[in-house]
Amino acid sequence: GENVEQHPSTLSVQEGDSAVIKCTYSDSASNYFPWYKQELGKRPQLIIDIRSNVGEKKDQRIAVTLNKTAKHFSLHITETQPEDSAVYFCAVGGSQGNLIFGKGTKLSVKP
Amino acid sequence: EAQVTQNPRYLITVTGKKLTVTCSQNMNHEYMSWYRQDPGLGLRQIYYSMNVEVTDKGDVPEGYKVSRKEKRNFPLILESPSPNQTSLYFCASSLTGLTEAFFGQGTRLTVV
Numbered sequence: 001g002e003n004v005e006q007h008p009s010t011l012s013v014q015e016g017d018s019a020v021i022k023c024t025y026s027d028s029a030s031n032y033f034p035w036y037k038q039e040l041g042k043r044p045q046l047i048i049d050i051r052s053n054v055g056e057k058k059d060q061r062i063a064v065t066l067n068k069t070a071k072h073f074s075l076h077i078t079e080t081q082p083e084d085s086a087v088y089f090c091a092v093g094g095s096q097g098n099l100i101f102g103k104g105t106k107l108s109v110k111p
Numbered sequence: 112e113a114q115v116t117q118n119p120r121y122l123i124t125v126t127g128k129k130l131t132v133t134c135s136q137n138m139n140h141e142y143m144s145w146y147r148q149d150p151g152l153g154l155r156q157i158y159y160s161m162n163v164e165v166t167d168k169g170d171v172p173e174g175y176k177v178s179r180k181e182k183r184n185f186p187l188i189l190e191s192p193s194p195n196q197t198s199l200y201f202c203a204s205s206l207t208g209l210t211e212a213f214f215g216q217g218t219r220l221t222v223v
Contacts, residue, residue, distance in 0.1 A: 006153075043216055043217055045214070046211045089153060089154060096208075098144075098159055099212060101155075
């Protein structure tokens with residue numbers, strides 16, 4: 001089955017800096033790549049997603065890039081703010097029509 | 112309001128006592144799934160369902176059962192809970208498995 005690896009597991013940045021989280025996957029037939037944000041004590045919520053026919057997608061300060069050849073995709077957050085502090089999960093939707101999550105990255109933004 | 116509702120939110124139970132965690136969605140979604148969240152292990156899928164009467168095992172199905180008799184409901188059943196099933200459980204639904212997943216509020220289960 002699909003194997004999703006997410007790095008780093010923790011990330012600490014200064015407010016205003018950029019943060020990058022990377023995920024790799026194993027099934028080359030996978031075609032849906034969402035990112036979820038989970039604030040402390042809350043449920044995960046979708047922040048951005050990309051499909052395999054697109055290389056990059058932006059939404060204000062967040063962007064996702066996809067490299068299908070290398071089977072990895074990344075979340076980029078620019079001009080980080082304290083409210084960006086959360087756990088971020090990547091996920092991969094594959095050939096079985098199922099969504100598999102990475103282990104998560106705890107992002108801390110220091111004011 | 113579009114939502115996924117889980118019950119109960121918190122549950123403490125004893126080893127071996129059968130329990131059911133309910134999950135209901137009002138968005139007419141075909142795909143529903145259950146995840147458990149443990150520190151350092153992320154969201155691991157227990158079972159998923161692509162439609163009524165269609166269920167499949169996820170990565171960690173041992174010790175769990177599910178059923179999908181109606182589109183809106185997807186209960187998680189622990190026939191004989193054990194302490195290693197102490198975890199935070201999330202139900203999620205989406206139009207298909209490859210679209211935005213909406214999560215329930217979570218159920219914090221403790222098995223003693």
